[in-house]
Amino acid sequence: MGAEPLADELSRGLDAPICLTWELTYGCNLSCVHCLSSSGLRDPEELTTEEALGFVDELAAMQVFYVNIGGGEPTLRPDFCEIVEYAVSRKVGVKFSTNGTTMTPARARRYASTDYLDIQISLDGASPSSNDRVRGAGTFAAAVRAMERLADAGFGSFKVSVVVTRHNAAELDRMLALADRFGAELRVTRLRPSGRGATTWNELRPTADQLAEVHGFLVAHPKVLTGDSFFHLGPLGTQPLAGLNLCGAGRVVCLVDPVGDVYACPFVMHPDFRAGSIRESGGFAGVWRESELFLGLRQPQSGGACNACGSYGACHGGCMAAKFFTGLPLDGPDPECVLGHGERALASRAAGASTPPGVGGHGKPGRPVPVAFGLRRLSPTR
Amino acid sequence: MGCAASTETGFDPAKPYELHPDVALRPEPFGALAYHYGNRRLTFLRSPELVRLVTELGSHGSVIESMTSIGVAPERRQSFVRALASLASSDVVRARAVNELSHTGGSDGS
Amino acid sequence: MTVTEIAPREDLDPPSDAKTSLQPADGELVEEELLVEEISIDGMCGVY
Numbered sequence: 001m002g003a004e005p006l007a008d009e010l011s012r013g014l015d016a017p018i019c020l021t022w023e024l025t026y027g028c029n030l031s032c033v034h035c036l037s038s039s040g041l042r043d044p045e046e047l048t049t050e051e052a053l054g055f056v057d058e059l060a061a062m063q064v065f066y067v068n069i070g071g072g073e074p075t076l077r078p079d080f081c082e083i084v085e086y087a088v089s090r091k092v093g094v095k096f097s098t099n100g101t102t103m104t105p106a107r108a109r110r111y112a113s114t115d116y117l118d119i120q121i122s123l124d125g126a127s128p129s130s131n132d133r134v135r136g137a138g139t140f141a142a143a144v145r146a147m148e149r150l151a152d153a154g155f156g157s158f159k160v161s162v163v164v165t166r167h168n169a170a171e172l173d174r175m176l177a178l179a180d181r182f183g184a185e186l187r188v189t190r191l192r193p194s195g196r197g198a199t200t201w202n203e204l205r206p207t208a209d210q211l212a213e214v215h216g217f218l219v220a221h222p223k224v225l226t227g228d229s230f231f232h233l234g235p236l237g238t239q240p241l242a243g244l245n246l247c248g249a250g251r252v253v254c255l256v257d258p259v260g261d262v263y264a265c266p267f268v269m270h271p272d273f274r275a276g277s278i279r280e281s282g283g284f285a286g287v288w289r290e291s292e293l294f295l296g297l298r299q300p301q302s303g304g305a306c307n308a309c310g311s312y313g314a315c316h317g318g319c320m321a322a323k324f325f326t327g328l329p330l331d332g333p334d335p336e337c338v339l340g341h342g343e344r345a346l347a348s349r350a351a352g353a354s355t356p357p358g359v360g361g362h363g364k365p366g367r368p369v370p371v372a373f374g375l376r377r378l379s380p381t382r
Numbered sequence: 383m384g385c386a387a388s389t390e391t392g393f394d395p396a397k398p399y400e401l402h403p404d405v406a407l408r409p410e411p412f413g414a415l416a417y418h419y420g421n422r423r424l425t426f427l428r429s430p431e432l433v434r435l436v437t438e439l440g441s442h443g444s445v446i447e448s449m450t451s452i453g454v455a456p457e458r459r460q461s462f463v464r465a466l467a468s469l470a471s472s473d474v475v476r477a478r479a480v481n482e483l484s485h486t487g488g489s490d491g492s
Numbered sequence: 493m494t495v496t497e498i499a500p501r502e503d504l505d506p507p508s509d510a511k512t513s514l515q516p517a518d519g520e521l522v523e524e525e526l527l528v529e530e531i532s533i534d535g536m537c538g539v540y
Contacts, residue, residue, distance in 0.1 A: 006426060006529055009412055010536065016408070018415070018424065018539055063408045065417040065424075068540060091406070093419060095540075116419055187540065227540030243535040253538035265538050319537070426529045465527040472530055 007244045013251045013298035016062035017288065021255045021266050024052070024074040024083070026362035030099050031371040032124075032135045034163060034204055036195040036266055037257075038361030039072040046258040049079040051279070055256070056087045058284045066093030066116070070266075072258070072362075075102040081110065088116040097122055097161060099139060100146025101373055108146075108153035120159040120187065121146055126174035130167045134204070136370035147182045159225070161187045166203070169210035172217045176224065187225040188214070190232075193325040193335075194267040195361070196369065201325075211338065212236055232322075232334045234314035245316060250275070250297035254288065262287045264297060267321030270356060304331025311339060318342075327355040393467035395449075398478040400440035405474050409433065416474050425474055431458075432465055439466075439475060 027042035028035075047055070059067065067087065074080055075098055084094050095118035111117055121143050125131030128140040150158055160179045162168065168175070172188065179186040193201035206214060215233040218224060222242055231245035249265035256262055260278040263269050275294050276287035288294065306312045317323075318334020326335040327349060333341035363369070401407065404420040413427040416436075427433050434452050442448040445466060449459055469475045533539055 006428075006531070014410055014415075018417075018536075021538070063406060065406060065408075065415075065419075091419070093422075118422075189540075225534045225540065228535055228537040231537065243532060246536045248536040248538035252536055422533055424531050424533055426531060427527065428529065429527050432527050461527060468528045468530075 007246045010244065010248075011246060011251055011298070011301070013294065015289065016285075017064055017254055018248075018252045019064060019066045019068060020059075020253050021068045021070060022055075023071050023255065023257050023266070024069055024080065025072040025077050025258050027076045028072040028099075029076065029101060029371075030073065030136050030139060030373060031363065031367055031369045032196070033200050033369050034134060034165070034191060034195070034197040036192065036197055037072060037269065038195040038363050040361075040363040040367060042072075042076075043259055043362060047260050047278075049082065051260065052079065052083050053086055055260075055278055055284060056083065056090055056092060058278070059087070059092045060090035062285055062288075064092060066095060068120075069094055069096035071097075073099055073102070075107075084117065085114060088114060091116070094118070095120060095159075098146070099135070100143040101139075103146035103149050105149050105153065108149040108155060111150070112153040112155040118158065119150065119155070120161045121150075121184075122161050122163075123175070123178075124163050124165060125168045126171040126178060130171060132370075133167060134163075134165060134370065137372035138374040139370075142373055144178075147184065151182050157183055157185060159185045159187050161189060163191050164188050164206055164214055165191055166206055166210065169206040169214055172214065172224075176221060185223070185225055187227060188218075188230070189227055190229040190319070190322075192267040192319065192321045193355075194269070194321055196363070198325055198355070205336070208338070211336065215241075215338075229319070232315045232318035232336060233338055235311035236338050240314040245314065247316065247320060249273075249320065250294040254294070256284065262291070264293065265321065267319070268324060270324070272324070272356070302331050304329065305345075306331075306333055306341070309339065309341065325355060393463070393470045395445035395463050395466070397445070398439070398443050398480060399445055399466070399470070399475045400478045401436055402473055402476050407433065407437065416469075418473060421473060423472055423474075425469065425472060427465075427469075429465075432462060435462060435466070436469070436475060440478065443480075 023037060025042055025046055026037060026039050028039035031040060074096055087094050093116040097120045100121050111119060123131060123143045124134045125140065131140040160175065162175055176186050191197060191205055211233060215236040218226065218230060218241060219237060228243045228245065231241055231243065234240040234245060254262055254264055255266045256278060257269060262275045262278060262284065264273045264275065273293065275291035278284040278287065280286060303312050303317055306317045318337060320330050322335050323330055326346060328335055328345055333345050335342040335346055402418065404418055406417045406419065408415045413429050414433040416425040416427060427436065431454065435448055435454065438448045438452055439445065442451055449462060454462055466475060
């Protein structure tokens with residue numbers, strides 16, 4: 001009858017996700033230092049076009065409202081437009097993430113004429129010097145060019161998506177101005193120690209002082225989107241950040257990877273958080289509704305060590321991916337707990353305790369991280 | 383009658399309304415999720431009876447008629463009218479032209 | 493347990509009729525049943 005808080009209701013899960021992240025390919029022409037999917041080369045077992053369209057049919061039948069398509073760089077798949085246009089024709093909305101390098105004027109016009117389509121351009125700095133050190137030389141210019149082409153094509157409002165790092169935490173106002181210039185919305189998202197992010201996390205993650213600035217920025221600019229990934233900063237303020245402050249993994253969202261494996265979320269692409277495969281006989285619906293992993297996540301979660309802290313209601317113990325990949329227990333503080341509980345927990349971990357290793361990764365062997373984009377090949381120098 | 387004649391949004395339960403055609407209504411145990419494909423807003427309807435009402439709006443000449451038709455108890459009507467006014471302000475439901483029915487079966491054609 | 497070193501922030505526990513919407517819907521008063529709640533698409537981690 002509406003008496004129970006909505007967050008509690010949703011944390012028990014739904015019969016179908018509200019939306020989900022679908023990584024179309026591990027292939028990517030860039031090699032960002034923090035890539036959560038360790039992208040680079042396509043996986044030989046990636047879903048065929050037929051399988052992809054069949055998955056769209058499932059999503060339509062389950063009334064999943066929209067998919068967040070990403071990768072790797074999803075536009076590198078030859079069947080990208082076919083999949084996207086099929087999805088929107090079945091009333092499954094599409095929002096895709098792209099590095100913008102494939103955004104020709106013709107592509108921009110094609111996207112502009114497609115219904116139920118949203119686009120998110122990835123950018124991690126307000127200028128080439130801060131952006132390109134993470135994403136590769138030439139990537140800032142390519143992203144801005146993509147934005148110009150979307151604007152020229154009359155696409156309408158798109159999104160600029162920023163992973164907050166030590167190098168750009170002080171630039172959020174400038175990134176907001178950049179987004180405003182194109183009539184775009186700014187989205188900021190949290191860096192997790194996932195994928196290639198595991199090796200760079202300690203150098204890239206914002207300092208505690210910077211996180212306080214980020215919190216102040218979010219409070220000052222409520223229209224900036226987050227995908228709700230900063231709720232662990234809530235205790236810095238006098239009230240929780242706007243939003244449900246709820247981890248949706250396995251409850252209202254999940255991730256489907258390029259080979260059809262289903263994970264709780266894009267930041268835990270690890271066997272411990274793999275729920276199943278859409279290639280199983282029950283398809284995606286079977287995994288969503290019956291997998292042991294998801295049913296477990298939909299049980300009431302114990303706050304564990306965090307229960308004694310009065311801020312738990314605001315932060316809900318933070319992000320399970322951040323805890324998992326730093327070797328912290330899931331029923332304890334987030335490594336970036338703003339009250340310092342995470343630092344203490346990290347320090348008191350047994351010496352020699354290991355963090356879960358990243359699994360495989362699709363990076364191109366021998367390829368620099370990050371890799372330059374679009375630079376003319378100069379004659380070799382010494 | 384106990385129903386608000388109209389709210390500041392101009393919602394009038396004596397007029398006909400309908401579920402907005404850009405809205406997908408997905409049943410859930412607690413009621414339904416309503417997702418508006420146009421403005422991308424997500425709304426939770428937390429009562430199965432409200433969901434039935436929203437679905438039925440297009441078949442009746444007024445909101446009041448719809449409530450009568452599905453048997454909304456008199457003491458709940460004010461809450462439901464307020465809920466519908468809220469849904470109207472976020473475009474989940476919208477006013478219909480008088481004499482136009484979303485579903486067949488009415489005495490007036492459009 | 494280390495968590496007891498820090499004074500708890502009780503003001504941060506959300507009220508029972510949780511402030512979950514960015515735009516308050518009609519009927520949000522504690523006494524009335526909350527029939528409609530709008531949630532920002534930005535309201536849950538993973539929904540973006």
